[in-house]
Amino acid sequence: MTIKIFGALLILISGSSIGWIIGTQYLNRVKELRELQLAINIFDTEISYGQTILPEALKFTASSLNSSLSHLFEEAAEDLSKSGGRTFSEIWHDKLKQNFHTNCLLKEDIQILEEWGQQIGNSSLTNQSKANRLTIKRLEHAEQRAQEIADKRVKLVRYSGVLVSLMVIILFY
Amino acid sequence: MAAGLIDFLPANIAQIIRGLDNYLAEELIEIRLRVNQPLQIITHYHDYFLNKNGQRVEKPEDGYIVSEKDLERAFLILTRNSLYAIERQLVEGFITIPGGHRVGFTGQAIMENGELKTIKNINSLNYRLTREMIGIAEGVIDKIYDSENDYIYNTLIISPPICGKTTLLRDLIRLISQGVPEIGLRGRKIAVVDERSEIAGAYNGIAQNRIGNRTDLLDNCPKARGMLILIRSMSPEVLAVDEIGREEDVRALEEAINAGVSLLATVHGRDIDSVKRRPSIRHLIDSNLFQRYIILSRKKGIGTIEGVKDNQGKEVV
Numbered sequence: 001m002t003i004k005i006f007g008a009l010l011i012l013i014s015g016s017s018i019g020w021i022i023g024t025q026y027l028n029r030v031k032e033l034r035e036l037q038l039a040i041n042i043f044d045t046e047i048s049y050g051q052t053i054l055p056e057a058l059k060f061t062a063s064s065l066n067s068s069l070s071h072l073f074e075e076a077a078e079d080l081s082k083s084g085g086r087t088f089s090e091i092w093h094d095k096l097k098q099n100f101h102t103n104c105l106l107k108e109d110i111q112i113l114e115e116w117g118q119q120i121g122n123s124s125l126t127n128q129s130k131a132n133r134l135t136i137k138r139l140e141h142a143e144q145r146a147q148e149i150a151d152k153r154v155k156l157v158r159y160s161g162v163l164v165s166l167m168v169i170i171l172f173y
Numbered sequence: 174m175a176a177g178l179i180d181f182l183p184a185n186i187a188q189i190i191r192g193l194d195n196y197l198a199e200e201l202i203e204i205r206l207r208v209n210q211p212l213q214i215i216t217h218y219h220d221y222f223l224n225k226n227g228q229r230v231e232k233p234e235d236g237y238i239v240s241e242k243d244l245e246r247a248f249l250i251l252t253r254n255s256l257y258a259i260e261r262q263l264v265e266g267f268i269t270i271p272g273g274h275r276v277g278f279t280g281q282a283i284m285e286n287g288e289l290k291t292i293k294n295i296n297s298l299n300y301r302l303t304r305e306m307i308g309i310a311e312g313v314i315d316k317i318y319d320s321e322n323d324y325i326y327n328t329l330i331i332s333p334p335i336c337g338k339t340t341l342l343r344d345l346i347r348l349i350s351q352g353v354p355e356i357g358l359r360g361r362k363i364a365v366v367d368e369r370s371e372i373a374g375a376y377n378g379i380a381q382n383r384i385g386n387r388t389d390l391l392d393n394c395p396k397a398r399g400m401l402i403l404i405r406s407m408s409p410e411v412l413a414v415d416e417i418g419r420e421e422d423v424r425a426l427e428e429a430i431n432a433g434v435s436l437l438a439t440v441h442g443r444d445i446d447s448v449k450r451r452p453s454i455r456h457l458i459d460s461n462l463f464q465r466y467i468i469l470s471r472k473k474g475i476g477t478i479e480g481v482k483d484n485q486g487k488e489v490v
Binding site (some may be wrong): 054087088124128 | 179181182183184185186187246250252253254255256257258262291364
């Protein structure tokens with residue numbers, strides 16, 4: 001009997017935590033999209049006023065973030081400093097790929113960042129600022145959509161975790 | 174070979190240049206990338222087209238054809254992916270990279286209100302290797318120094334392009350700055366105006382070439398303005414500038430002489446007579462402002478010293 005209760009508890013706890021984790025990922029995506037807007041804003045200020053060269057502007061951006069996204073900028077800055085004949089968009093593309101599993105962003109979000117990377121470093125300051133502003137706008141939209149999805153799904157997923165595990169327990173008995 | 178330069182080439186071109194045999198790598202002075210044209214290198218005496226393995230080819234069409242994409246990438250790498258930060262420098266037509274190498278470029282000029290605003294759609298790049306030739310000036314330093322009066326003569330280096338006048342000037346600066354005890358020359362405070370970052374090869378304002386321990390460098394500054402600033406601010410004993418020629422340069426040189434500073438300068442030309450055809454320089458020479466003329470050629474390779482003359486036109490021995 002104790003084993004049964006113990007087993008049932010185990011199922012309940014793991015089921016609910018899976019639900020909890022999935023729910024949190026929806027929320028994290030919203031947070032990360034918001035943080036990216038901040039990052040690009042900081043980056044834009046840095047290059048507009050300081051005319052800082054790209055590796056340093058990226059490093060500065062990385063240092064003002066505190067989520068896992070700071071690695072993305074940090075690593076891109078590092079690779080860029082020892083460029084070895086590679087352009088920023090190539091390095092950025094690789095870094096986005098490598099860091100895909102360390103964050104909660106979806107393919108469509110990565111696509112926005114990818115397109116940003118293709119425009120950075122290769123045009124005048126005015127064009128850089130335009131690219132940054134446009135990207136921030138796009139991230140804002142993505143964040144709104146992500147928020148709507150999160151509103152709908154977080155509770156659903158979390159409750160489902162609990163309910164499914166309860167169902168499994170009932171089925172076993 | 175110049176390692177610093179390789180890092181500023183796109184990976185595929187860098188690979189080709191690494192494939193050069195030792196002789197070519199040693200002799201290399203320019204690497205040229207032109208859209209839809211074969212990759213070309215220029216050595217002291219010849220120019221060659223290269224194939225994708227870094228071997229010389231006879232026919233241009235057998236060479237590695239540089240694509241538009243190659244040039245675009247090369248330019249991005251040159252600007253360290255920060256075109257926005259050097260926008261204003263682009264009107265100069267060249268970029269200096271660490272090691273003091275200079276990369277010139279051409280493309281499509283964008284004009285605004287009759288002024289060159291920027292250059293875009295780059296179609297040709299010229300990587301010019303800066304080679305320090307430490308010691309090249311040792312043979313002439315005693316000819317421009319009067320050990321009896323402990324005086325450095327005002328000296329003009331006359332040379333056609335690519336004969337090593339900047340290289341010689343740089344080494345003279347180094348020697349004068351450090352001093353040459355063998356001939357009794359103590360190190361002098363020497364100020365350098367480096368309008369095109371050629372002498373010191375400065376990167377972010379810091380000299381990349383050896384220019385001595387008593388040298389003050391004013392980088393990227395127009396010569397005439399720079400000379401006046403340096404005389405007032407750095408109390409130099411010797412002042413060095415590259416490629417004089419404009420009216421205002423001449424006026425600034427005269428001012429420097431009046432301030433009791435010794436001068437080192439260079440000018441484009443084959444000999445004293447050819448230089449004298451330029452009115453502003455003629456005036457300088459006729460007024461005996463310079464006491465020594467060093468004439469260079471390429472007869473026995475870059476930096477061949479044809480002769481050192483005094484202001485009477487006599488050979489100095």
